[in-house]
Amino acid sequence: MKLIRICLIALSLLASCAVRETLVPLEAKDEFERALSYYETRKYDRAIEAFERVLFYHPSSEYVDDAQYWLGRTYLERKESDQAIVEFDYLIRHFPNSPRLEDALFYRAKALLESAPNYEKDLSGLKRAIQSFDEFLTRFPNSAYTDDVKREILAARNRLARKELENGRLYGKLKEPQAALLYYQYVIETYPETESAAEARFRAALIHEHSGRFQEAMEMFQGLLEDEKYKGDAAKHIADLEKRTPEQIEQ
Numbered sequence: 001m002k003l004i005r006i007c008l009i010a011l012s013l014l015a016s017c018a019v020r021e022t023l024v025p026l027e028a029k030d031e032f033e034r035a036l037s038y039y040e041t042r043k044y045d046r047a048i049e050a051f052e053r054v055l056f057y058h059p060s061s062e063y064v065d066d067a068q069y070w071l072g073r074t075y076l077e078r079k080e081s082d083q084a085i086v087e088f089d090y091l092i093r094h095f096p097n098s099p100r101l102e103d104a105l106f107y108r109a110k111a112l113l114e115s116a117p118n119y120e121k122d123l124s125g126l127k128r129a130i131q132s133f134d135e136f137l138t139r140f141p142n143s144a145y146t147d148d149v150k151r152e153i154l155a156a157r158n159r160l161a162r163k164e165l166e167n168g169r170l171y172g173k174l175k176e177p178q179a180a181l182l183y184y185q186y187v188i189e190t191y192p193e194t195e196s197a198a199e200a201r202f203r204a205a206l207i208h209e210h211s212g213r214f215q216e217a218m219e220m221f222q223g224l225l226e227d228e229k230y231k232g233d234a235a236k237h238i239a240d241l242e243k244r245t246p247e248q249i250e251q
Helices: 002-019 028-040 044-057 064-077 081-094 101-115 124-139 146-173 177-190 196-210 214-222 231-242 246-250
Strands: none
Touching: 028 044, 028 064, 044 064, 064 081, 064 101, 081 101, 101 124, 101 146, 124 146, 146 177, 146 196, 177 196, 196 214, 196 231, 214 231
8 A cells, every 4th residue: 555655656746747847855854844844835736745755755754654644734725625635544544653643633524524515515524524523532532622623513513504404494485384393493402502503493483383382482482582693583472472371372
């Protein structure tokens, strides 16, 4: 596998030679530092070439796993998430004891999230990213990345919740309130911490109210009294419901 990797890098370097003058080979340390300086100054094409030179010309040096990691980071900066995943995967498989392993696992999960389609499309990529972040937290519960991971998971779950909410809204437009209600309830129960949960609760409350299920509507509106966006509307609906007789509300 490593031989295949070296051959691929060699082909990449040869292809680069065909279009421009390549960098002069240096010793491993100097080559790595040059590559890192290119990365830091956002010269990403040059950085990729230089990091690959470390891998090709110095495969036994102490800088190989670092170069592999920063190669993945460079592709991630270039918004080439799929290639970044390939580079991080290679490091994870072939350098399991590298000090860069934790970093590689974190940025691999970020790359998975960035490569996932918008919530309107396939959701499997988002779910893979969340799973990868969850596995990271299990493996590194005290990581310096913990807060970042939790934010990334929330962002991904917001996207998943938005998709389910949009499905509910679509059924609402199609005049199928009970089908819409199923989606809203799913969002409320599965993604309670997301931005979509409050909207799902409000829309579900409206369906209950319009369907004559006043007690269910009352409880859902009351659950929104602390929400900054919906508390005003919720209070108005509660006031209207309170004008009904207890018998009507309890039906």
